[in-house]
Amino acid sequence: MSDKLAPDTRHSFVHNGQKVFEWDQTLDEVNMYIDLPQNVPNKLFYCNIQSKHVDLGIKGNPPYLNHDFQHPVKTDSSFWTLEDNTMHITLQKRDKGQTWSSPIVGQGQLDPYSTDLEQKRLMLQRFQEENPGFDFSQAQFSGNCPDPKTFLGGIH
Numbered sequence: 001m002s003d004k005l006a007p008d009t010r011h012s013f014v015h016n017g018q019k020v021f022e023w024d025q026t027l028d029e030v031n032m033y034i035d036l037p038q039n040v041p042n043k044l045f046y047c048n049i050q051s052k053h054v055d056l057g058i059k060g061n062p063p064y065l066n067h068d069f070q071h072p073v074k075t076d077s078s079f080w081t082l083e084d085n086t087m088h089i090t091l092q093k094r095d096k097g098q099t100w101s102s103p104i105v106g107q108g109q110l111d112p113y114s115t116d117l118e119q120k121r122l123m124l125q126r127f128q129e130e131n132p133g134f135d136f137s138q139a140q141f142s143g144n145c146p147d148p149k150t151f152l153g154g155i156h
Contacts (some may be wrong), residue, residue: 007121013108021065023103025118027125027148028096030073030103032089034064036082047080047089049073054104056080056087067104071095097126097149122148 007024010033014020022033036045040058047056051072057063069091077092091103099119101110110118126148128135 011102011108011110011114013102013104015107020108021103023108025093025100025122027122027129028093030091030093030100032087032091032103034087034089036085036087038085042082045082045087047087049075049078049080049089049091051075051094054089056089065104067107070100070102070105071098095149097122099148119148 007026010022010024012019012022019035024031034056037058044059045056046059048054051069051074053068055063055066057065072094074092074094078090080087080089082088093100099115099122101115101118102108
């Protein structure tokens with residue numbers, strides 16, 4: 001994939017003035033970034049990723065997040081890491097190319113305009129993946145953008 005078509009910004013979900021998580025997506029993945037409290041040993045953090053649900057937090061406390069995903073994920077290739085006081089969760093989309101308006105159902109949904117921009121960026125990523133010798137980073141759509149998941153029979 002061309003780095004020019006990679007996500008250039010993260011979307012933020014803010015609740016009551018506090019950032020809950022940031023996220024971005026590619027054709028294959030949704031990435032979530034959660035700032036962790038300092039002075040808590042890494043071994044106390046947990047994250048359980050299921051096909052349609054995630055719960056995470058600090059052992060012995062109520063979960064920080066305990067929500068359903070917007071769309072199903074592949075659990076065998078989804079994972080989480082801790083680095084520099086940030087939990088990075090990589091979710092492998094079950095349906096490659098599907099445009100997510102948020103990782104979590106009902107939390108931080110993108111507005112229709114931002115969702116459309118994401119869909120167009122993912123469609124250009126798909127064009128780039130299928131035509132590696134061409135640069136689609138400056139391409140634009142006139143009219144409605146096709147769904148990257150189903151364009152020409154879907155991605156496999």
